Amino acid sequence: MRVAVPKESRSGEKRVALVPDIITKLTKAGLEVVIESGAGISADFSDDQYAAAGAIVKSGNVTSDADVIASVQPLTPPEMSALKKGAITISFLSPTTAVDSIDAAASAGVTALSLELVPRISRAQSMDALTSQALCAGYRAALVGAELSPRFFPLLMTAAGTVTPAQVVVLGAGVAGLQAIATAKRLGAVVSAYDVRPASADEVKSMGAKFITLELEALEGSGGYAREMTEERAAKQRELLTPYISAADVLITTAAVPGRAAPRLVTAAMVATMKPGSVVVDLAAETGGNVEGTKPGEIVTTDNGVRMWGGKDVPSQLPFHASMLFSRNVVNLLLLMTKSVDGKPTGEVIPDFSDEIIDAATLTFNGARRTPEGAKK
Numbered sequence: 143m144r145v146a147v148p149k150e151s152r153s154g155e156k157r158v159a160l161v162p163d164i165i166t167k168l169t170k171a172g173l174e175v176v177i178e179s180g181a182g183i184s185a186d187f188s189d190d191q192y193a194a195a196g197a198i199v200k201s202g203n204v205t206s207d208a209d210v211i212a213s214v215q216p217l218t219p220p221e222m223s224a225l226k227k228g229a230i231t232i233s234f235l236s237p238t239t240a241v242d243s244i245d246a247a248a249s250a251g252v253t254a255l256s257l258e259l260v261p262r263i264s265r266a267q268s269m270d271a272l273t274s275q276a277l278c279a280g281y282r283a284a285l286v287g288a289e290l291s292p293r294f295f296p297l298l299m300t301a302a303g304t305v306t307p308a309q310v311v312v313l314g315a316g317v318a319g320l321q322a323i324a325t326a327k328r329l330g331a332v333v334s335a336y337d338v339r340p341a342s343a344d345e346v347k348s349m350g351a352k353f354i355t356l357e358l359e360a361l362e363g364s365g366g367y368a369r370e371m372t373e374e375r376a377a378k379q380r381e382l383l384t385p386y387i388s389a390a391d392v393l394i395t396t397a398a399v400p401g402r403a404a405p406r407l408v409t410a411a412m413v414a415t416m417k418p419g420s421v422v423v424d425l426a427a428e429t430g431g432n433v434e435g436t437k438p439g440e441i442v443t444t445d446n447g448v449r450m451w452g453g454k455d456v457p458s459q460l461p462f463h464a465s466m467l468f469s470r471n472v473v474n475l476l477l478l479m480t481k482s483v484d485g486k487p488t489g490e491v492i493p494d495f496s497d498e499i500i501d502a503a504t505l506t507f508n509g510a511r512r513t514p515e516g517a518k519k
Contacts, residue, residue: 147178149178156184157184160212160472173210176208185461257472271472280318309332312351313393338358356383421448424452425456479500
């Protein structure tokens, strides 16, 4: 069977779904890999590297006759419609924002798998692209904060006097938040962090940061995410967080609720209490923003001199390693569906819906949308 990787067509997307180092895992499983020429250039992977790894590099359309199509962003509805019946796609494919692509996949008889829906269970950790890309985003957030801030991050003892370390506050202690904390700490900042899940306190402290404790109810959700809060609780949380945000030199926000708009954690009034020269890095800007007034892909300067950076395609700003991690997620999921007989690979990719990972991640099959068995219970 043929696995194809097209160039990413979405503006700003620099990642590639498969990197050269991972190709041999697929060819050893009996799969043929075809890469569209130039697909990896933005991530610093050349056509020659792919060819040397055993892939076929081809110009023009590589998806029309492919059995499996791997991409970062979902294929567009016309691209889905042009696939052969029975083809399998693996990509980020949000059930709430990629509705047209999902409908097109169903109409074309395409089996579409969504990496967003890979369950957060131990066995699926190696396939969890949301986690691997959040890692990249969190790292990038701390670097952006350090770059935009007019202050040093570390404590410096100089002949001209002592430079005090920057005060960094991170809201949200999921994968992105923890990586932002770790990176800011490595740069020498004093870091405090808050999450609505008290269970994250130990993880925050293990990174060397202080956990901000507010006298509020916990909001533990499923799959390691936080659940949505009421407006009354949100208002009280903002009130209690304001003193910490006022004292911050850099504020990094990473909170997200899957399938919904980002929770509004910080209002314009709260930003107005920050010092001139302070920096806000909002990783959730593309889904509505944790901070009022941030814009995806832009730096907005407030009247009181706070620079607010709105994240857009953040993992793509580190395309080499983001692609490497994403590629491993895709290959591990693909190999889970690749059949073998007596330990020998057959080169066939067949989704097995009795496997809870495949069941949860598959949105369309055999000309229709489908509901995972786990969601029916």
